[in-house]
Amino acid sequence: MKISTWNVNSLKVRLPQVLQWLADNPVDVLCLQETKLTDDKFPAAELEAAGYQVAFTGQKTYNGVAILSRLPMTDVVKNNPLFDDEQQRIISATIDGIRIVCAYIPNGQAVDSDKYQYKLKWLEALRTWLEQQHTIHPKIALLGDYNIAPEDADVHDPALWEGQVLCSDAERAAFDRLINLGLKDAFRMFPQEPKCFSWWDYRQLGFRLNKGLRIDHILLSAELAQRCTACIIDRVPRKWEQPSDHTPVIATLD
Secondary structure: OEEEEEEOOOHHHHHHHHHHHHHHOOOOEEEEEOOOOOHHHOOHHHHHHOOOEEEEEOOOOOOOEEEEEOOOEEEEEEOOOOOOOOOOOEEEEEEOOEEEEEEEOOOOOOOOOHHHHHHHHHHHHHHHHHHHHHHHOOOEEEEEEOOOOOOHHHEOOHHHHOOOOOOOHHHHHHHHHHHOOOEEEHHHHOOOOOOOOOEEOOOOOOOOOOOEEOOEEEEEEHHHHHHEEEEEEOOHHHHOOOOOOEOOEEEEEO
């Protein structure tokens, strides 16, 4: 079973790329973030024609998340029931006995901003809810754009990013609290080449010069981590014309 995550930065713009990527990489589950579509505009028919069931929640212009699955989905839940939030950032479902949680964690803007405080509160509410979910679902996976580079190895220039949003101590501590629920960072379970990133700024030749961050993650509960045989970042879609600034991450579960 292959599960994956991809911040597409507008599904309206990136739908042809998603369909092409799925044709080339027929994963079992794909979690999407930043779909930026109201539910009535979601391209369910096109994705279903490609062989995927869909569950989604969105809003105009911002945010929006979706789960695409080649397998049946049950018990779909939108958002975090413990956090009152108009922003559409979480959707979860059970697929083949695995609780899949797709999350688009807030960016935070800047460490001295109200949006940063919102991000920290959002993350704490996520941790509390995920702790409950983990008790109910021992096989649980949290996939998405975390907007957190958890270690200096996940940053192209740690000195430049030190203390900045996405790399601040408080954000990394929040990531560690998720790990401390008994989850494993699937990518770091395996030897990886240095300077492996999942996001690159559109500006200043970010991708060409590999000035990126690893902020898209797949966290697995212990039972799933034991089944995980590989986790990779697929850089190919970032090379396509008019790409998302993020690229997919894929974990393989036996």
